[in-house]
Amino acid sequence: MSVDLATVRRIAHLARIRVSDEEAPFLQNEINSILDFVEELNAVDVEGVEPMTSVQPMAMKKRVDMVTDGNIVEKILANAPAREDGFFVVPKVIE
Amino acid sequence: MSDLTRLTLAEARNGLASKKFSAVELNQAFVAAVARAKSLNAYIVETPDKALEQARASDERIAKGEARPLEGIPLGIKDLYATEGVQTTAASHILEGFVPRYESTVSANLWRDGATMLGKLNLDEFAMGSSNETSFFGPVISPWRRKNSDAKIVPGGSSGGSAAAVAARLCLGATATDTGGSIRQPAAFTGTVGIKPTYGRCSRWGIVAFASSLDQAGPIAQNVRDAAILLRSMAGHDPKDTTSVDAPVPDYEKAVGASVKGKVIGIPKEYRLDGMSAEIAALWDRGVEWLRAAGAEIREISLPHTRHALPAYYIVAPAEASSNLARYDGVRYGLRKTGKDIVDLYELTRAAGFGKEVRRRIMIGTYVLSAGYYDAYYLRAQKIRTLIKRDFDLAYQTGVDAILTPATPSPAFALGEKGAADPVEMYLNDVFTVTVNMAGLPGLVVPAGLSSDGLPLGLQLIGRPFDEETLFALGEAIEEAAPKIALPEPWWA
Numbered sequence: 001m002s003v004d005l006a007t008v009r010r011i012a013h014l015a016r017i018r019v020s021d022e023e024a025p026f027l028q029n030e031i032n033s034i035l036d037f038v039e040e041l042n043a044v045d046v047e048g049v050e051p052m053t054s055v056q057p058m059a060m061k062k063r064v065d066m067v068t069d070g071n072i073v074e075k076i077l078a079n080a081p082a083r084e085d086g087f088f089v090v091p092k093v094i095e
Numbered sequence: 096m097s098d099l100t101r102l103t104l105a106e107a108r109n110g111l112a113s114k115k116f117s118a119v120e121l122n123q124a125f126v127a128a129v130a131r132a133k134s135l136n137a138y139i140v141e142t143p144d145k146a147l148e149q150a151r152a153s154d155e156r157i158a159k160g161e162a163r164p165l166e167g168i169p170l171g172i173k174d175l176y177a178t179e180g181v182q183t184t185a186a187s188h189i190l191e192g193f194v195p196r197y198e199s200t201v202s203a204n205l206w207r208d209g210a211t212m213l214g215k216l217n218l219d220e221f222a223m224g225s226s227n228e229t230s231f232f233g234p235v236i237s238p239w240r241r242k243n244s245d246a247k248i249v250p251g252g253s254s255g256g257s258a259a260a261v262a263a264r265l266c267l268g269a270t271a272t273d274t275g276g277s278i279r280q281p282a283a284f285t286g287t288v289g290i291k292p293t294y295g296r297c298s299r300w301g302i303v304a305f306a307s308s309l310d311q312a313g314p315i316a317q318n319v320r321d322a323a324i325l326l327r328s329m330a331g332h333d334p335k336d337t338t339s340v341d342a343p344v345p346d347y348e349k350a351v352g353a354s355v356k357g358k359v360i361g362i363p364k365e366y367r368l369d370g371m372s373a374e375i376a377a378l379w380d381r382g383v384e385w386l387r388a389a390g391a392e393i394r395e396i397s398l399p400h401t402r403h404a405l406p407a408y409y410i411v412a413p414a415e416a417s418s419n420l421a422r423y424d425g426v427r428y429g430l431r432k433t434g435k436d437i438v439d440l441y442e443l444t445r446a447a448g449f450g451k452e453v454r455r456r457i458m459i460g461t462y463v464l465s466a467g468y469y470d471a472y473y474l475r476a477q478k479i480r481t482l483i484k485r486d487f488d489l490a491y492q493t494g495v496d497a498i499l500t501p502a503t504p505s506p507a508f509a510l511g512e513k514g515a516a517d518p519v520e521m522y523l524n525d526v527f528t529v530t531v532n533m534a535g536l537p538g539l540v541v542p543a544g545l546s547s548d549g550l551p552l553g554l555q556l557i558g559r560p561f562d563e564e565t566l567f568a569l570g571e572a573i574e575e576a577a578p579k580i581a582l583p584e585p586w587w588a
Contacts, residue, residue, distance in 0.1 A: 001471075003462065015417060015461040016424075016438070017454055018446035030455055030518055031462070037519045038406040038472070044479055051477035052484065055294040055308055055535035056560065061337045075196040079428035088426050091437050 001039070002032045099124040104168060104267040104321035111157060111167050118153035118167025122146045122211055125169040129213055129265050131588040135236045137260040139174050140182050141214040149211035156209070165328055166209035171266035173257050174215040175222055176202045176312075177301040181212075185303040186220045186230035189448025190429045199301025200333045201270060201312045208328040213266050216256030220450045221420065222277055222305045225524040226513065227255025229452045234510055237285060238263035238583045242549035246509045251281030251524075257315045258285040262582055268316040268325045272302060274309045275408055276528030279540040282315050283502035283553030286542040286580045288322045288570065289315040291528075293561045294535035295340035296326075298333030306415035307338075309408075309532040317582070319541060319570040323347035326563065342561065350564035355572045356390030358565065361495040365401040366527060368504070375501045375552070378544050382499055382554045385576035386569065396495060398486040403479050404530040409522060410463050410476035411533075416453075417460025423448060455518065484534040491559050497569055500527050502553035506546040531557055539566040543577045551580055 003011070008028045012019040019027060054060075073086050082089040099121050102110065110116055126143040146169055153167035177183045177195035184190040198206075206212075219229040226249040227235040237250040237259055250259040254271035258281035261269050271278040273291035282289030290313045297312040304310060314325035327348065332341040362383060367376070387393050425431035425444030432443035449457065463472035490498065504526055514521030531538040536557055543554040554573060558566045 007462075008458075011458050011462045011465070013442075014465060015457050016421075016441040016445055017449065017457065018442040027455065027458065031459060033517055033519055034409060034455075034459055037522070038409055038476075041403060041406050041410075041475055041479060042471075044400075044403055044475075044482070046475055046478040046482070049478040049481050051474055052308075052480040053477070055338070056340060058295075058340070061334075061341075063334070072196075076427075078196055079193050081425060081429070081431035090426055091434065091440055093437050 001035055003028060003035070100128045100264040102267070103317050104324060107168060107267055108165070108324070112162060114157070118150040118157065118211070119147060121167060122150035122169050125213055125266060128588070132263055132265050132585070134587045135238060135259055135263055136233050137217055137235050137256045137263065137265055138171065138214040139184060139186065139217050139232050139256070142181060142212055145181070146211045146213050153209055153211065163209035164324070165205060167211060168209070168267050169211045169213050170205060171213050171216045171257060171260045171269040172202055173218055173254055173270050173272060175218060175272055175303045176270055177303070178202055178212070178215065181215060183215065183303070184231070185222070186218045186232055187448065187450065187453065188231045188430060189423045189445070191231070193428050197301060200298035200335060201302065201329045204328055204331060205270070210328070216260055216269055218256055219253035220453050221303065221416070222253035222272055222274055223416070223452050223456055224252040225276070225280055225521050226508070227252040227281070228510065229450055231450060235259050237507060238585070238587065239285060239507065239550055240583070240586070248507045248509055248550065249284070251284035251507060253277040254281045254315060258282055258287055258289070261285070261287045261315050261317060263585065263587070264582065268314055268321055270312060270329070271315045272310060272312050273532065274305050274412060275532050276525035278313045278315060279528045279538055279555060280503055280524055282540045284507035284551065286551030286582065287315050287317060288319050288539070288541050289313065290322050290326060290539045290563065290566065291531065291537060292326060292330060292563055293537045295338050296330045296537070296561065296563070298331070298336040298339045300333055300335040304419040306412040307419060308415060309412060319567055319574050320348060320351045323351050323567045340561070345564055347563060347567055350567040351571045353568040354390065355386065355569050358391045358496045358569065359494050360386050360391045360393050361396035361490050361498040362393060363396050363398045363401065363498060363500065365398050366500045368526070372505060374546055375504060378552050378554065379499070379501050382543055382573060385573055386499065388576065389572040391569070394495065396490045396498070398490065398530070400479065400482045400486050401530055404483050404533050405522065405526050407476040407479040407483070408529045408533060409459070410472050411480065413456040413460035414464050414473050415460070417457045417464065420453070420457055452518070480533050483530055487534045487536060496559070497565050498557040500555045500557065502527060502540045502555040506548070506550035506552055527555060536560060537563045537566055539570045541570045541573050541577070542580045543573060545580060
């Protein structure tokens with residue numbers, strides 16, 4: 001399988017990474033090179049094989065559903081590039 | 096006083112205990128060595144004041160007879176571990192200036208046991224790379240050089256700063272992480288020892304995530320004993336990581352020097368790749384002979400799905416990375432590029448903040464997870480992962496205790512020598528190490544000799560789940576038998 005330029009642009013948008021017109025053909029080549037590399041996996045017989053979902057065979061640990069943390073607004077906002085009145089600031093999202 | 100940076104971790108620990116020198120003296124020696132070694136670019140941030148403050152506290156404890164297992168031992172921390180109050184970047188522009196308000200569990204365990212911090216070690220951006228050339232803060236230069244050459248050599252990656260710092264005696268040990276070989280390949284390239292423990296042995300909490308089902312923390316150190324000492328402190332159950340395993344941590348140092356007589360060592364025939372260099376094949380053969388001479392039983396085994404591990408890895412790892420790295424959005428921390436709306440802000444921030452290799456992997460991961468491709472790529476790769484793990488399970492069921500393989504297909508290379516035209520060329524570095532992550536197993540790399548051009552070569556031991564002790568015992572047997580590799584003399588200082 002290989003990707004065309006339109007697909008590169010679609011993936012870039014899904015990944016929320018701006019790709020310039022100059023950069024797109026290089027990315028296309030690199031992505032196709034990697035897709036070529038993984039192509040051989042299509043020949044592996046995986047009939048009836050369960051996908052790995054847990055690296056170690058263990059039951060998912062569950063914690064009690066209760067609040068264990070909080071009142072740390074200052075810590076959470078400490079690294080924010082833009083903040084106001086205890087909130088993160090982003091460009092206007094709705095009109 | 097003799098040069099304290101020439102000690103091993105165990106020697107320094109014993110010297111502190113017998114009061115031959117103080118923790119402050121020991122840390123001062125390393126602080127000075129770090130300051131002289133800027134040309135290697137191993138550290139992104141140096142924290143000499145913190146190290147000396149911790150060392151003073153250590154001297155007080157030693158005086159009171161209250162020394163802890165790593166009291167006063169100066170370490171370097173890979174800049175993928177969040178350190179409270181100290182910049183943590185994952186070697187990415189997108190996190191430049193990020194100062195965590197919390198401490199990773201593994202580094203907290205080291206401070207709990209008395210270690211001191213010299214600084215944050217350079218790495219490939221978000222741990223994506225095999226040469227430490229993708230760091231936003233510039234490449235790490237290996238302290239090693241080829242015979243009769245001053246060409247700059249890579250230390251391997253992604254834990255290149257960790258490996259270079261240990262090999263150049265810029266710390267007594269370093270934390271590292273391994274997703275596809277990022278502890279073991281740089282250890283092999285620098286003549287140091289690195290262990291990727293079993294998945295779940297160390298907590299991943301507070302370590303910047305790359306591919307969560309493959310990432311594991313582990314140490315890089317000068318020798319097997321030092322690595323065993325460090326792993327004991329790093330490992331352990333953590334309620335904050337649901338994949339960390341609630342099992343007691345053995346005293347790994349006790350395994351160092353244990354007899355390996357009667358241990359069954361598997362030699363997987365699929366690792367003898369077409370075109371394997373004669374030098375690597377000969378090194379592997381010597382490793383077999385050393386273990387046989389130490390009393391181990393050698394047995395040829397088959398791991399038939401080996402060749403699919405690397406391609407499957409390049410689906411699973413980018414897929415998980417694309418999801419993990421979605422959090423870098425220019426809103427909560429790190430870099431922000433202003434845009435006309437929120438989507439514009441995301442796209443501009445991520446284009447400016449991520450380097451080339453990281454962008455490429457996020458794109459691949461996004462593609463293989465996107466509608467219509469998920470089953471063909473990601474689901475298939477996870478099924479192949481089951482087959483890879485089954486290969487190992489079957490080998491262990493027949494009584495194999497550990498598996499011996501080469502660590503890397505070649506010695507270290509020069510800066511800019513690999514991967515410029517085709518990213519896959521760089522990926523092939525991990526061909527012997529990546530299977531271990533795919534199966535969640537422990538893997539130890541020990542130095543075993545020098546290449547014809549004078550660079551270190553390593554051997555890898557792969558163990559049963561949670562049987563790191565056997566790896567330490569076998570690793571020490573190889574260390575004993577192999578020619579001693581003297582660390583390079585400081586041409587950089």
